[in-house]
Amino acid sequence: MDAPHYVAARVQRALAEDERTVELGIRVDVRGNQIFLRGRVSAPERRLLIEDVAREAAPGLSVHNEITLVEVREPGEEEHL
Amino acid sequence: MTQTRIAAVADIHMGEDLRGHFRPKLHGIEHRAEVLLVGGDLTRHGTIAEARVVADELRDLPIPVIAVLGNHDYHSDAEQAITSIMRDAGVTVLDDEATILSLNGTTLGVVGGKGFGGGFAGKCASEFGEPETKAFVRHTRQIADRWRQALHGLDSDHRVVLSHYSPVKDTLMGEPTEIYPFLGSYLLAEAADEEGADLIVHGHAHLGTEKGLTPGGIQVRNVAVPVIGTAYMVYSLNAA
Numbered sequence: 644m645d646a647p648h649y650v651a652a653r654v655q656r657a658l659a660e661d662e663r664t665v666e667l668g669i670r671v672d673v674r675g676n677q678i679f680l681r682g683r684v685s686a687p688e689r690r691l692l693i694e695d696v697a698r699e700a701a702p703g704l705s706v707h708n709e710i711t712l713v714e715v716r717e718p719g720e721e722e723h724l
Numbered sequence: 725m726t727q728t729r730i731a732a733v734a735d736i737h738m739g740e741d742l743r744g745h746f747r748p749k750l751h752g753i754e755h756r757a758e759v760l761l762v763g764g765d766l767t768r769h770g771t772i773a774e775a776r777v778v779a780d781e782l783r784d785l786p787i788p789v790i791a792v793l794g795n796h797d798y799h800s801d802a803e804q805a806i807t808s809i810m811r812d813a814g815v816t817v818l819d820d821e822a823t824i825l826s827l828n829g830t831t832l833g834v835v836g837g838k839g840f841g842g843g844f845a846g847k848c849a850s851e852f853g854e855p856e857t858k859a860f861v862r863h864t865r866q867i868a869d870r871w872r873q874a875l876h877g878l879d880s881d882h883r884v885v886l887s888h889y890s891p892v893k894d895t896l897m898g899e900p901t902e903i904y905p906f907l908g909s910y911l912l913a914e915a916a917d918e919e920g921a922d923l924i925v926h927g928h929a930h931l932g933t934e935k936g937l938t939p940g941g942i943q944v945r946n947v948a949v950p951v952i953g954t955a956y957m958v959y960s961l962n963a964a
């Protein structure tokens with residue numbers, strides 16, 4: 644099995660370069676045979692797509708999708724500078 | 725006292741699946757702000773189709789919209805076409821240049837561009853060694869030089885810098901430190917500190933934090949959507 648370091652790098656690269664995701668804002672951590680995905684995205688489909696691409700890049704490992712959805716709220720109070 | 729209220733957002737990363745999702749959030753923006761700044765990464769892949777979605781979301785807003793592109797908007801080598809599509813929708817796209825708006829009696833100057841990386845003082849790349857390294861750092865330096873010139877010639881009551889990449893480390897907090905050199909450069913802050921500005925707005929660092937300060941004391945705000953969690957933030961500048 645590849646060292647966790649290289650697996651994480653491969654998944655990170657797949658997320659950035661795969662046309663389906665082109666995602667640079669996800670943290671990938673590998674512990675043993677588990678992959679943890681962390682970050683925030685704007686649509687639920689995207690969250691799943693990232694998981695798919697990660698799974699393909701690291702077959703056989705179990706993927707923990709801890710990516711959360713940015714729920715774009717109404718703007719709040721202004722800040723005086 | 726008249727205030728200039730600046731709405732700002734970055735990294736909206738639109739695609740066909742998000743068509744119609746952003747515009748409703750801008751409803752009533754004219755009651756909250758005088759101008760909307762959009763700090764790059766308008767699209768995901770930098771395609772013309774995605775740019776059309778962005779253009780439709782931002783078209784004919786009741787307040788002026790000023791934007792810069794981000795690295796994602798360069799991904800398909802269609803940045804010129806994307807710029808044209810945005811301009812056709814009435815958005816002012818800044819590419820290392822300045823624009824001045826007159827907003828209820830005060831003038832707001834905005835200098836903007838994509839910016840670039842290189843890292844932060846003491847822990848950054850320099851123009852030394854292989855041509856590839858030199859080209860990387862030179863790109864940022866040339867951008868900073870153009871911003872300095874644009875700021876130098878800008879005669880307005882307020883001055884704001886609009887970037888995609890970050891000028892400071894403060895707003896990167898939450899990102900792995902190993903990638904800081906790809907998230908911004910101190911050269912961008914240095915240009916603004918030399919010429920003076922009231923605010924620098926940027927995006928790009930999705931895992932970063934909102935607030936920072938340049939060494940010269942200019943307020944910096946990271947308005948990437950995943951950071952702010954709202955459609956935009958509003959910063960108000962007091963009458964000069």
Ligand SMILES: [Fe+2]
Pocket residue numbers: 735737765794796928929930
């Ligand atoms: Fe982005």
Ligand SMILES: [Fe+2]
Pocket residue numbers: 765794795796888927928929
């Ligand atoms: Fe970006």
